[in-house]
Amino acid sequence: MISGPGPSHRESSDGAGRLFELPPELAIDTGIAQRVIAGFIRNQLRQAGFSRGLVGLSGGIDSALVAFLVAEAMGPESLLCVLMPYRTSSPESAEHARLVVDRLGCASDVVDISPMVDGYFGRDGELGAGGASAREASQLRRGNLMARQRMCVLYDRSVPWGGLVVGTGNKTESLIGYTTLFGDSACAFNPIGDLYKSQVRQLAAAVGVPEAIIRKAPSADLWPGQTDESEAGFSYPELDRLLFWMIDKRRTDEELLEMGFASTAVERVKRLVATSEFKRQVPPVAKLGPRTTGVDYLYPRRRPGSARR
Amino acid sequence: MQPLRIALVQLSPRLGDLEANLAQHRERLAAARLAGAGLVVFPELGLTGYQLQDLAAEVAMRIDDPRLQDLAAETGGLSAVISFVEEADDHRLFISAALLEDGAIRFVHRKLFLPTYGLFDERRFFAPGDRLRTVASRLGIKVGLAVCEDFWHLAVPETLALDGAQLLINVSSSPGRDLAAIHEVGLGTAASWRTLMRTYAQLTTSFVVFCNRVGMDETISFWGGSEVIAPSGEALFTAPLFDEGLYTVDVELGDVRRERVGLPLLRDERPELHLRELRRILAERTGLDLDEASEPLDSPPGAPGAVGPKGGPTGDPKGGPTRGQRTRR
Incomplete structure (x- = not known):
């Protein structure tokens, strides 16, 4: 659909079949990525005075990879995976999440968010706390509320666990805004937010995330049968390549067209990126005083005395 | 001539924590002395950390600061290059590298080129230096100091060599980025730096010493990979990427003469x-x-x-x- 030049490099785990498609220009040195990310996770936790992290484990590849990376950086005993299914979530998601927990031997916790979500939207004709309008809510509203309920649970669980919430959003979904603000995007720090989905797959394969998780179609699993690619109308390798050339390599529209990308795709992706700028930034504060956070009061987050504990 | 043992201290400073970093410098200096080093090189802003932003003014030291003088006092019979935020009399802040020798501060180089693009924002917080001089070292040769981005400007190594330097020392806090697998060492930044240093060593027919920090400040990671390059452009030593450590390398300063006689590039400048x-x-x-x-x-x-x-x-x-x-x- 997006298309573009060059054959894609076909990556396969064992020659037995394609595990995922990796555009060659996106291939990274996974050894260095692991090294840098492990240092990042340790640094972020220790400088904040913590040694533990927790991850909302969906059964998908992003959170599975982050769980593996945290376990590698801090040891599996320092990781809590929280599974937060809704009653319509795919059973396969839970199975895959269990697979990760079993493989890592880390702590896990299951919180069914159905009563929280249904308590607001209502169920079986019963009104919920959200009233009549909530009963008729769109899938978008429901999906957003689920993502934010999961955020609430994770942040609550972070207190008894004594750890920080580790983010699981990737660069592709962040750039096109395929994320719920203060929902799945909420975290203390994010180790994979500068990796495109294709690179997430490459790294996941390198660290040993189970193949079934790498192979399946990515889904937000907010309603049955939902997949990212059908919803967005793009395949991830195509979308990643376009974003890479557009953003990382600063190609103009004309150059992108010359490279073979479809003009409709370029237009659409540019619009998605521009209209989601707000999701990637701290909310703006009106400049009034002599020194304003983020404008002319600029301190590192972590410095002597900044640890909370 | 007795070989010169160079100690590269590839350390990870604690951001904004002067006391901890001073202590770390003293320890490493003592360890290098024990290892027989005659020249000990610490990375850019090793005393303060790199991503300081508004903390820069809080960790700045004047040249006559007793903490610096105390550190210098520990260099009896040694040469050491250290780096810190320098506050001038007029309260401008500089990213400085100092040559400490025989117990005193012999020379200070203020970073000339302050990258303010991409992930860098140095000019917002610092003033650029405006002197580029070599210094006659106790090692018996002239030494040229440069800080990180200074080496991304051809005139710097060239001027230092013309001013008589036989040993060019670059201290850096180079953030690693661009992990594309196509690069020689899997890290675009490291590949570019290696090309630069070999080229400079060969074109100036001088030793090039590169000391880059490791560890992380906030979101950026520093890749280490400190090196010593011979006047022929040959890498004598390459420290591992990302590993903290003290690495020693022995060099024959006499190689400069041999190289320059055989390849008189400087004569022909x-x-x-x-x-x-x-x-x-x-x-x-x-x-x-x-x-x-x-x-x-x-x-x-x-x-x-x-x-x-x-x-x-x-x-x-x-x-x-x-x-x-x-x-x-």
Whole structure:
């Protein structure tokens, strides 16, 4: 659909079949990525005075990879995976999440968010706390509320666990805004937010995330049968390549067209990126005083005395 | 000649924690001395950490700061290069590298080029230095100091070599980025730096010592990979990427002479030519009078739009644009 030049490099785990498609220009040195990310996770936790992290484990590849990376950086005993299914979530998601927990031997916790979500939207004709309008809510509203309920649970669980919430959003979904603000995007720090989905797959394969998780179609699993690619109308390798050339390599529209990308795709992706700028930034504060956070009061987050504990 | 043992201290400073970093420097200095080092090199802003932002003013030290003097006092019989935020008398802040020798601060280099693009924001917080000099070291040779981005400007190694340096020392806090698998070492930044340092060593026929920090400040990671390059451009030693450590390398300073006799590039440099052309380029850039003595370039008679030295149409049938004049189309 997006298309573009060059054959894609076909990556396969064992020659037995394609595990995922990796555009060659996106291939990274996974050894260095692991090294840098492990240092990042340790640094972020220790400088904040913590040694533990927790991850909302969906059964998908992003959170599975982050769980593996945290376990590698801090040891599996320092990781809590929280599974937060809704009653319509795919059973396969839970199975895959269990697979990760079993493989890592880390702590896990299951919180069914159905009563929280249904308590607001209502169920079986019963009104919920959200009233009549909530009963008729769109899938978008429901999906957003689920993502934010999961955020609430994770942040609550972070207190008894004594750890920080580790983010699981990737660069592709962040750039096109395929994320719920203060929902799945909420975290203390994010180790994979500068990796495109294709690179997430490459790294996941390198660290040993189970193949079934790498192979399946990515889904937000907010309603049955939902997949990212059908919803967005793009395949991830195509979308990643376009974003890479557009953003990382600063190609103009004309150059992108010359490279073979479809003009409709370029237009659409540019619009998605521009209209989601707000999701990637701290909310703006009106400049009034002599020194304003983020404008002319600029301190590192972590410095002597900044640890909370 | 006795080989010189160089200690590269590839450390991870604690951001904004002067006391901890001073202690770390003292420990490493003592360890290097024990290891027989004659020159100990610490990375850029090793005493403060890199991503300081508004903390810069809070960790700044004057040259006469007792904490610096105390550190210098520990260099009896040794040469050491350290780096910190320097506050001048007029309260400008500089990223400085100092050569400490025999218990005193012998020389201070203020970073000349402050990257303020991409992930860098140095000019917002610091003033650029404006002196580029070598220093006669107790090692018996002249040494040139440079800080990180200084080495991304050709004039710096060239000027230092012309000023007599036989040993160029670059101290860095280079953030690693661009993990594309196509790079020689899996890290675009490291690949570029390696190319630079080999080239400079060979073209200046000098030793190049590169000390880059490791660890992380906030979101950025520093890749280490400190090196010592011989005057031939050959890498004598390359420290591992990302690993903290103290690495020693023995060099024969006499290699400089051997290299320069066999490959007299410095002898053949043309600084007067360079200076003349630089003057012309500067004059053109600022719109001042051109050097009237310069010879016209060969160009086809009556080249379209050709103009004379003062900007008027040229009457000379042979005259093309004089040097420094562009033909407009």
